[in-house]
Amino acid sequence: MIEPQAPAPPRSAHPRHRPRDSGSGGAGGEAGGGDGSCGALRLPVRQATGRFLVLAGVFVCAACGLVYELELVALAAYLMGDSVTQASVVLSVMVFAMGVGSLAAKRLRRHAAAGFGAVEAALALVGGCSAMALYAVFAWTGDWGGPWAHGPPVLLVVFSLAVGLLIGAEVPLLMELIQRIRRQDAGGAVADLFAADYVGALVGGLAFPFLLLPFLGQLTGTLITGAVNTVVGGALVLGLFRQDLTRRARRLLIAANLCVLTVLASATVLVDDFEQAARRAMYGPDVRVALRTDVQEVVLTGDRDGRSLGLFLDGRLRAGGRDELRHHEALVHPAMTGPHARVLVLGGGDGLTAREVLRHPGVRRVDVVELDAGVVRLARRDPALSALNGRALDDPRVRVTTEDAFDWLRGAPPAAYDVVVSDLPHPEITASTKLYSREFYGLARRALAPDGRLVVHAGPVTSRPEAYWTVEATLRSAGFRTAPYGTGGRPAGPATGAARTPEDTARAPRDLGFVLAARTDPDLRLDPSGPRPRTLTDDSLAAGARAVERTRVPGLPPSTLIHPRYAR
Structure with missing residues (x-):
């Protein structure tokens, strides 16, 4: 017996699905080849079971x-x-x-x-x-x-x-x-x-x-x-x-x-x-370690046949080639002019920033706050990486905490540090924008002693001038006086690609930008009683500051948690 035809279902206004009318037919709908005739559809199960199986299929x-x-x-x-x-x-x-x-x-x-x-x-x-x-x-x-x-x-x-x-x-x-x-x-x-x-x-x-x-x-x-x-x-x-x-x-x-x-x-x-073939195509033939932590993909290359060590995080070169020493010396040493007994390193789970901090006499305590525990384990256990960082993370003066830097700063006591070094991922990466916000720098300012200094790795200057100067504008909006500076080199390109592989990127010096900040105008120079950096002098610092100033983008608004300004 054929049941009466039901009214056609209305079109749904839901944005994801728009069901159409169910077509003609009775209880059996369309028989045989589905030609729209009104014969009963023969099922191998009862109707209730058939409906359940269809809905289960929809679910899956x-x-x-x-x-x-x-x-x-x-x-x-x-x-x-x-x-x-x-x-x-x-x-x-x-x-x-x-x-x-x-x-x-x-x-x-x-x-x-x-x-x-x-x-x-x-x-x-x-x-x-x-x-x-x-x-x-x-x-x-x-x-x-x-x-x-x-x-x-x-x-x-x-x-x-x-x-x-x-x-x-x-x-x-x-x-x-x-x-x-x-x-x-x-x-x-x-x-x-x-x-x-x-x-x-x-x-x-x-x-x-x-x-x-x-x-x-x-x-x-x-x-x-x-x-x-x-x-x-x-x-x-x-x-x-x-x-x-x-x-x-x-x-x-x-x-x-x-x-x-x-x-x-x-x-x-x-x-x-x-995956192994793809990694060789991306990173070259000498991939030694490739793992995915809870946070990111970590790849170590090189340290064989005279090739320099390369550390890549989610495909981006983090440390390696000529950049490693230039980056970490330029990041750390200008901030260590003045009191530096208590140092906070935000990021830097590879131990390379802590290595440069520990070169300065008078350092009594270094707190390293790193989100990725997998990078910290690798920095301690991998022979090549631990040799490169001088086993800094095992120094008794160093204490490593695996936590989000923003959350950690919220609980940090006031005036607890003489120097804060922000060695965090690039601000244009969405997950990092809050770590380059006015609220974040306000927390860092609270954690600094009155005569303390904050230094920020702000990414490349010449290829990303708006992002770089947004970092500087955000620091000023948080109550800091700033001294922008950089190191020369070609702009940092993508860490992949046929035209420029990670191995090429590891060999090529990159354009590195930093901002030194304090409550009063910071003096951009090296500590005369401190260690002598191998890639940095007072003259090169001054030249880097002049070169950066020529790229200034005026009138940029600060970045905040509610309104991030670093998206490409």
């Missing part, structure tokens, strides 16, 4: 879809920095593509089962392989189709668009399938479908950072997510809606799902070899 597919979204955001943030921009590009493009995909799925309503099976196979292949594909292009070319300064990377937009189109096509087809099992009012069908979809998205969103990344890694986790997507989507269509498919459609879907599973399984088996 939604979880997989959100993992793909988060994976694109995370990979772009790891490799390109500026996670706010990455999230904005990926999510906005993806939500737009979902709407387009929902509209395009209308053409598949007569073949909803076959269409949904094809969509899931394509989504599993594109989403599951997206991380490996993007990482491969980045490792071997250093570019995704355009630098951030001139627009979003084309390849990231392409993958976001493709994944969004396929995710958007899911829900209209699922609405068609669930209505074929048993007709119900439009509001109830939409509520059931969205409930399963959003709960699945919650599970996927929590599984990505707490299960997939820590236990499987980004590449393997995404590949396995694609495999789960393939199995669930294929099983739902080929098992529950088998009678809704032609024999040719069944064969094609089985073949497609087997091919996708073969590709994903092969990639999972080869993922370790792939």
Whole structure:
């Protein structure tokens, strides 16, 4: 017996999904090949069980879809920095593509089962392989189709668009399938479908950072997510809606799902070899240590066959080549003119800043506050890195705390330090912007003694003048007098790419910018009774200050927690 036709569900105004009308048909919906006739759909299970299985499929597919979204955001943030921009590009493009995909799925309503099976196979292949594909292009070319300064990377937009189109096509087809099992009012069908979809998205969103990344890694986790997507989507269509498919459609879907599973399984088996090859392409043939801590990817290169040691954090050169000594001597020694018994180092988990601080007589205590405990362990245990830092972190005067610098400063006692050295990641990295804010420098000012000094690594000057002078303007807004200075060299380029590899970057001297700050006008000079730096003199400091001053950008507003000013 054919049940009366339910009213067509209204279009939803929800930004993520736009279900269409459920089509014609009775309790059985479209029989056989889905041609829109009103015969009863034959199911291998009861209607209630069939509805449950469809909603369970919605749950799993939604979880997989959100993992793909988060994976694109995370990979772009790891490799390109500026996670706010990455999230904005990926999510906005993806939500737009979902709407387009929902509209395009209308053409598949007569073949909803076959269409949904094809969509899931394509989504599993594109989403599951997206991380490996993007990482491969980045490792071997250093570019995704355009630098951030001139627009979003084309390849990231392409993958976001493709994944969004396929995710958007899911829900209209699922609405068609669930209505074929048993007709119900439009509001109830939409509520059931969205409930399963959003709960699945919650599970996927929590599984990505707490299960997939820590236990499987980004590449393997995404590949396995694609495999789960393939199995669930294929099983739902080929098992529950088998009678809704032609024999040719069944064969094609089985073949497609087997091919996708073969590709994903092969990639999972080869993922370790792939990562090693990609690292060699990015960092050269002499990678000694490569690990992912809870905070970042850490890579050590060199220290073999006369090659200098290179420390890379998330693909960016942190220490190595000619830069290491120039950077740390220019950062530390000008700030040590005056009282320096109590020194606070913010960042500097590699021990190289502490090494320069300990060269000065009269230092009684050095507190190092580093977020990444993995970098600290490496600085203590790796023979080459510990030799380079002179085992400074094992000195009895040094105390290392693994904590966020902002949180640590909030609990620091007033006037506790004579010198504060801020050796933190570049301010244009989104995670670091709060560490270059007026509020942060206000906390540092409180922790300084009245005659104390603060020195800040402010990034390159000539290639990022606005970011550099924003740091200086922010320090002045926090009540400091400043003395900007720098060291010469070519501007720091990206740490990857065919034109300039990390090994090239490690050899090339970079343009380094610093700001010395105090409550009164700081005197930019070296301590005459202190150690003699090997790369720095009073004359070179004066020349560096004059060179930096020529790049000044006037009238820049300070950066605050509420209004960060460093985004590219």
